[in-house]
Amino acid sequence: MKVFYNKQQVVESIVVDSPSARKPKLVLQSWKKLGYPMEIMKVRPLTVDELCLAHDPAYVRGILRGNIKNGFDNKSKEIAKSLLWTTGSFASAAAHAYQHRESTFSPTSGFHHAHYDQAAGFCTFSGLTIAAILIKKRFGAKKIGILDLDSHSGDGTDQTLYKTGHEDLVEHYSLGYDDVDIYNNEQWLTNLPDLIRERFSDCEVLFYQAGVDCHIDDPEVDKGHFTTEQIAERERIVYTTCRELELPVVTNLAGGYQKPIEKVIRLHDLTAIAFYEANQ
């Protein structure tokens, strides 16, 4: 299990409404305890120019200088600096997965609501769109899949892809656009293997947002309303189907807002467990 992590991704001193700024460290500690072999990989922070691949340069500079509010609704330069590392973690994980055709992990969140020149919903920079454009530029990638199973829509992913003219580069499925609730989520899970095969078979790499705010007990749940067992099943389906397709997966954490945070960490454990079961 190759995890692209650097402690500079984490801002512990600042208490914000979203746990995503401190979640990576806790998830990694928990994954280690599960006893699977884990390799911590080197993260290269993104440059300003790389952030500008998906964003307005004036917006990027404003965030980094602390003149514009970030996705946490503050102007903290410390948070801004950590964003070079969170986006860098995802881009490094994506580059490795593409080059080596090997699945990777980026313990990051807070990408899919970020717009071209605006932060929203705990998201500041579109790490997904930036990573897609970067592996196209660096390695000539032609088709990248994004499977976003966070409870909320990947509106920022769509908008940044559109604004930068990269709609054709990415096949994007976002659970947040689908009407999935307790009445049809079992059927949705039954259909998930076919959804993955139909949408992503011709992709060279899949970015997987393994969000757990679609859990039925999450205070922010919108689409999904899955039980814990259904989230475990979701993870098993994603990794076994991608293995069958020989599709390398870059997994990140995305949302999860239950308190205490240990409840969220337990759900993220299901991702690591399913990955190991599918790939042993």
Ligand SMILES: [Zn+2]
């Ligand atoms: Zn969400």
